[in-house]
Amino acid sequence: MNTRIIDEAARVLADPAAYADETRLHAALAHCRKHAPVAWVDVPGYRPFWAITKHADIMEIERQNDLFTNDPRPLLTIADADDALRRDMEAGRGLRTLIHMDDPHHRDMRKIGVDWFRPKAMRALKDRCDELAKIYVDKMAAAGPEFDFVTEVAVNYPLYVILTMLGLPESDFPRMLKLTQEMFGGNDEEFQRGGDVDDMLAVLIxxxxxxxxxxxxxxxxxxxxxxxxxxxxxxxxxPLTDMDTLSYYVIVASAGHDTTSAGIAGGMLALLQNPDELARLQKDPALMGTAVEEMIRWVVPVKEFMRTAQADTEVRGVPIAKGEAVLLSYVSANRDEDAFTDPMRFDVGRDPNKHLSFGYGVHFCLGAALARMEINSFFTELVPRIKSIELAGNPEHMATTFVGGLKHLPIRCELS
Incomplete structure (x- = not known):
């Protein structure tokens, strides 16, 4: 079980800066899919892992949730952070969200929030989403002609939705936004509280x-x-343990808005860079459902999750030893030539669209229906009101290896 397929291109997955340079990132991942779809990555600062870049392989690994488990390494972090999290968990004080858990505990914990994200609950929340969408599109109309779409709109609209569900006071919203940006932006100089593990742990505290x-x-x-x-x-x-309770809040309050804000901001950029698709959507509003799915496929707010093999196995004929970790690159899967026709084209009418932005299997995103509804409500309000819209500067992406997207998107627009 010592076979190692090594391709330098796969190292991009452990480089936070690569996710801020999409041209470089997608070129490297296209190379991996073609030449080394299962590649061993061993870079300084990180424990080694197998990079999985094909859509079909990722789905198969997600199906085998007993063979490939989330514990003990659910996402890619530096080795020191892995060690710190493990020490804290063993001491009963570490972050332990749904993404850190396996069945049966994961299944039991998931049930706590599932009713809040079922279709009945989403229908009850839709009026609020529509109301907030109008408020923020009105803000765009008033703020023009030039402003930063991310900081003024994209981060705030979904923040209000999820924190309203949690029942938090509006005065605390800025604090939640800052903490979320510090947690997911630990690799980004603009958002990080500091550059070491103690700073990351301080955010969790x-x-x-x-x-x-x-x-x-x-x-x-x-x-x-x-x-x-x-x-x-x-x-x-x-009752839940204190850490399970606190961790549940953290995953809902942070991932519940940051991923959606990334989808909205990235969806806006995709429309700006593909004006024919924007015009198509304006002409045929019935395409909004498929357009939202395409935005989510295109942006991929959650870049990866990891799994650990619980027995000797293989992926695409490559031996994976018990205890070795695999990184599931959703960014790569969503551009897989074998899963999508013309995958590098943004197509608001794409159907079918079996993207993996919400994961797959038992760990499928709990808030997927809410994210879809929020993005749909926002663009349903915005698109018919656009008289003109264009970039007013260079978009900037966050450096990350886990969750993130645009951090700045200067635009110039005129709305009705």
Whole structure:
């Protein structure tokens, strides 16, 4: 089991700066899909892993959730951060969200929030999404002609949706935004609190302190919001541990808006760079559903997850030893020539569109329906009101290896 297929192009997956340079990133991943779809990556600072870049292989690994587990390495971080997280988890104080868990505990924990994201709940929330979409498109009309679409609109609209679901006061929204950007932006000089592991852990401590106070409040005075559901949840009649409770808040409050804001910002850039597709969508609003799916495929807010083999196995004929990690590159899967026709083309009418931006299998994104609805509501409000729109500067992407997207998108527009 010592076979090592090594291709230098796969090293791009462990380079946060590569995700801020999409031309470089996609060229490297196209090379990997063609020449080394399962490649061994061993770069300084990280523990080695197998890079998986083909759509079919990623789906098969996600199906085998007993063979390929999330624990102990659910995402790509530097080795020091891996060690720190492991120490904290063993001490009972580490971050342990749904993405860190495997069944049966993952299944039990997932049930706590699932009712809040079912179709019935989404229908009840749609009016609020539509209302907020109009508010933010009105802000665009008033702010013009030039502004930063990311900082003024894309990060705020989904933030209001998810934090309203949690029942947090509006005065706390800026704090949640800053903490989320610090957590997911640990590799980006603009967003990181600092450059070392202690700084990353300090961000988590700030999250935990905030949600500890919220948990105590909701247990003493329950309300009709998602925060109360989390604070008072039980599994087999027993309350959640403190860390499970706090971790649940963190994943909902952070991933619940940051990924959607990336989808909205990246979707806007795709329309700006493909004006014929924007015109097509303006002419035929019935395409909005497929357009939203294409934005999500195109942007890929969650770049990767990792799994660890629990037994000797193989992927595409390449031996994977027990204990070795595989990185599932959703960015690569969503541009796979074997899964999509003309995958490097942004097509608002693409159908079918079996993208993997929400993952696959038992870990399929809990908030996928909400993200789809938010993006749909926003562009349904915006697109018919566009008189003119164009870039007013260079887009800037966040440096990351996990979650992220555009951090600045200067635009010039005129809206009705």
């Amino acid at each position: 700030d999250f935990f302190n905030y949600f500890t106070a919220l948990t105590n409040s909701r247990r003493e005075h329950p309300t009709e919001d998602l925060s109360s559901a989390i604070a008072n949840a039980t599994i087999n009649g027993q």
